[in-house]
Amino acid sequence: MTILVTGATGRVGRHVVDQLLQRGATVRVLTRDPAKASFPAGVEVAKGDLLDIEALRSAFKDVSTLFLLNAVTGDEFAQAIITLNVAREAGVDRVVYL
Incomplete structure (x- = not known):
């Protein structure tokens, strides 16, 4: 199965993507x-x-x-809630929130 990474263009996100790839994961990123x-x-x-x-x-x-x-301030909190709801709807098994 695929791992979706949001915030992948940021400093931490790029490292997360690199580490997942090194471990052989199938990685998809969401970017504007x-x-x-x-x-x-x-x-x-x-x-x-x-x-x-x-x-x-x-x-x-x-x-x-x-x-x-993503952070948990202002609009980013609303974005997190929306994303988590869609993840649940899609049947995502695991969430790592950084």
Whole structure:
């Protein structure tokens, strides 16, 4: 199954992606602007943001684990709640919230 990483373009997110790849995981990242995102070969890039429910639903296809990297302040808290609800709807088994 696939692991979805949000916040993958940030400092911590890039390290998470690298570590998952080193362990042989199938990794998908969600980013607002795929053209600006540079990831290693083998990383699937999904376009969208945490307020776009349809983009989230698409990104969660065949995902078993979510690495949700965002803060819990202001709008980012609402984004986390939306993302967690869509993850539950999609049947995600595990969530790592950083």
